[in-house]
Amino acid sequence: MNKIETRNLSIWYGDGRVLTDVNMKIKEKCITAIIGPSGCGKTTFIKAINRMIDLTHIARIEGEILCDGENIYDDGIDVVELRKKIGMVFQKPNPFPMSIYENVAYGPRVHGIKDRRSLNEIVEKSLREAFLWDEVKDRLNEPALGSSGGQQQRLCIARALSMKPEVILFDEPCSALDPISTSKIEDLIVELKKNYTVIIVTHNMQQAARISDYTAFFLTRGELIEYGSTSRIFERPLDKRTEDYITGRFG
Amino acid sequence: MISVNFSQKIANIMLWASALITIAILFIMVGHILLNGVEVIDLQFLLESPKNAGREGGILPMIVSSLYTTGLALIVAIPLGIGSAIYLTEYAVKSPLTKAIRYATETLSGIPSIVVGLFGYTFFVIYLGLGFCVLSAGLTLSIMALPIIMRTAEESVRTVPIGYREGSLALGASKWQTIRKVLLPSASPGIVTGIVLGMGRAIGETAAIMFVVGGGWRMPISPLSPAQPLTVHLYELFSAGIISTEIGYGTATVLLAMVLAITFTANWTMRRYIKKIMGE
Ligand SMILES: Nc1ncnc2c1ncn2[C@@H]1O[C@H](COP(=O)(O)OP(=O)(O)O)[C@@H](O)[C@H]1O
Numbered sequence: 001m002n003k004i005e006t007r008n009l010s011i012w013y014g015d016g017r018v019l020t021d022v023n024m025k026i027k028e029k030c031i032t033a034i035i036g037p038s039g040c041g042k043t044t045f046i047k048a049i050n051r052m053i054d055l056t057h058i059a060r061i062e063g064e065i066l067c068d069g070e071n072i073y074d075d076g077i078d079v080v081e082l083r084k085k086i087g088m089v090f091q092k093p094n095p096f097p098m099s100i101y102e103n104v105a106y107g108p109r110v111h112g113i114k115d116r117r118s119l120n121e122i123v124e125k126s127l128r129e130a131f132l133w134d135e136v137k138d139r140l141n142e143p144a145l146g147s148s149g150g151q152q153q154r155l156c157i158a159r160a161l162s163m164k165p166e167v168i169l170f171d172e173p174c175s176a177l178d179p180i181s182t183s184k185i186e187d188l189i190v191e192l193k194k195n196y197t198v199i200i201v202t203h204n205m206q207q208a209a210r211i212s213d214y215t216a217f218f219l220t221r222g223e224l225i226e227y228g229s230t231s232r233i234f235e236r237p238l239d240k241r242t243e244d245y246i247t248g249r250f251g
Numbered sequence: 252m253i254s255v256n257f258s259q260k261i262a263n264i265m266l267w268a269s270a271l272i273t274i275a276i277l278f279i280m281v282g283h284i285l286l287n288g289v290e291v292i293d294l295q296f297l298l299e300s301p302k303n304a305g306r307e308g309g310i311l312p313m314i315v316s317s318l319y320t321t322g323l324a325l326i327v328a329i330p331l332g333i334g335s336a337i338y339l340t341e342y343a344v345k346s347p348l349t350k351a352i353r354y355a356t357e358t359l360s361g362i363p364s365i366v367v368g369l370f371g372y373t374f375f376v377i378y379l380g381l382g383f384c385v386l387s388a389g390l391t392l393s394i395m396a397l398p399i400i401m402r403t404a405e406e407s408v409r410t411v412p413i414g415y416r417e418g419s420l421a422l423g424a425s426k427w428q429t430i431r432k433v434l435l436p437s438a439s440p441g442i443v444t445g446i447v448l449g450m451g452r453a454i455g456e457t458a459a460i461m462f463v464v465g466g467g468w469r470m471p472i473s474p475l476s477p478a479q480p481l482t483v484h485l486y487e488l489f490s491a492g493i494i495s496t497e498i499g500y501g502t503a504t505v506l507l508a509m510v511l512a513i514t515f516t517a518n519w520t521m522r523r524y525i526k527k528i529m530g531e
């Protein structure tokens with residue numbers, strides 16, 4: 001089943017083109033990795049999927065992105081509902097300056113859940129799902145910013161999970177973390193694909209190879225050079241440029 | 252030729268000396284006022300009205316006047332200042348309008364206070380017909396406090412990490428929810444600093460209000476009653492040929508103590524708050 005599909009997706013910042021006619025079908029409950037050199041438009045691509053790109057006023061978008069068959073750029077689309085359905089975890093852990101509990105309860109509260117019992121349930125469930133509950137259950141009321149970087153990033157994942165999303169976008173979630181925290185998050189992401197569709201941008205080739213089912217390779221100006229199952233891409237790349245990139249000959 | 256080493260030494264000494272002199276001036280001045288003032292202050296001084304042409308009695312109506320006018324000024328300046336700060340950082344695209352707003356606040360903070368006082372007199376007292384009263388003074392003082400509050404608030408809101416905004420919006424929060432629940436709480440230590448600075452400016456102001464506040468020794472009750480804040484009272488004591496230097500020092504000490512108390516309380520509260528939201 002395809003969860004997300006892009007059709008001739010092109011994006012410009014002002015006059016500069018960053019994505020060029022991207023056609024991609026992303027499978028439900030799989031991990032799809034986006035790889036490519038810096039500045040090739042990976043962040044732009046995933047920001048387009050939950051319309052966070054709307055915040056960049058100079059961005060111009062052409063083409064379509066379908067989520068469950070519906071174009072998310074249609075006029076009738078409710079961006080709030082879209083972002084509930086498609087969560088996002090950023091490159092730099094960005095917990096709010098609030099307690100751990102309040103961080104996870106933030107989303108549900110914003111969407112009108114006030115009842116303490118429901119909030120408690122959501123917070124516990126999300127933290128468990130993010131492999132964080134045991135580490136923080138005794139200090140839920142302490143500031144989130146007092147945690148380690150890896151814990152902060154898992155908290156951000158818990159925060160995304162609190163919205164019961166269907167898709168989760170990760171933008172280089174481990175680039176600011178040490179190897180141990182990185183491996184915890186990788187385990188977590190693999191676990192998440194049982195229930196969620198995961199799209200992860202990564203700079204780390206091994207990471208893409210380890211955890212993803214499908215890999216998409218982008219090059220300058222956001223051209224989708226090659227896209228297919230991760231094992232195929234890494235073992236038998238069809239395009240010379242893909243091979244050069246994954247073997248580290250450039251990028 | 253003077254050697255590099257030697258000129259460095261001279262520079263060190265001069266920099267050190269200027270720091271020392273600055274601190275010394277501050278301590279000598281504050282110390283002088285407090286030492287002379289503290290002996291005048293007792294319960295009677297704090298809780299009674301002036302008597303015997305100001306030679307005896309206390310300054311309670313003046314304390315109340317200062318708090319009253321400053322409080323009114325802040326009630327007006329805080330929402331305006333924070334509101335325009337948020338508008339400038341979160342809503343306005345760079346445009347002639349935002350430039351104009353920034354330019355206006357810069358200019359506003361550079362206007363001599365006596366000129367602001369003249370405006371307060373013409374506009375609030377005469378044109379709006381408010382008369383000489385606490386309200387006219389409060390509104391005039393809000394013009395003095397507004398630029399400080401706005402600029403500090405703008406700076407604090409601007410320096411909130413972009414990640415907080417993105418994190419909130421990505422959860423489907425609206426812009427306004429993001430401002431209310433994430434931006435303002437994160438920026439509030441800086442905003443409070445600005446409010447305290449604005450408060451200090453307002454409570455210490457003399458020239459801007461002496462022609463709008465009315466004066467007199469009566470306790471101001473309604474916002475439309477005349478009042479005599481501590482600064483104006485000091486001015487009167489001095490210009491009347493110094494009825495009593497002691498009472499002057501006492502008044503100055505009370506004024507100083509009020510500013511210090513408010514500053515310390517705000518700093519202390521904010522430090523605890525920062526610890527609570529940011530961890531260590
Ligand atoms: N807000 C923006 N305004 C203008 N150009 C931008 C903006 N954000 C990114 N770009 C440019 O778009 C290109 C793609 O950026 P990005 O999507 O962040 O790439 P990646 O995540 O692959 O490193 C880069 O050349 C970058 O400089």
Ligand SMILES: [Mg+2]
Nearest residue numbers: 042043044171
């Ligand atoms: Mg990027």
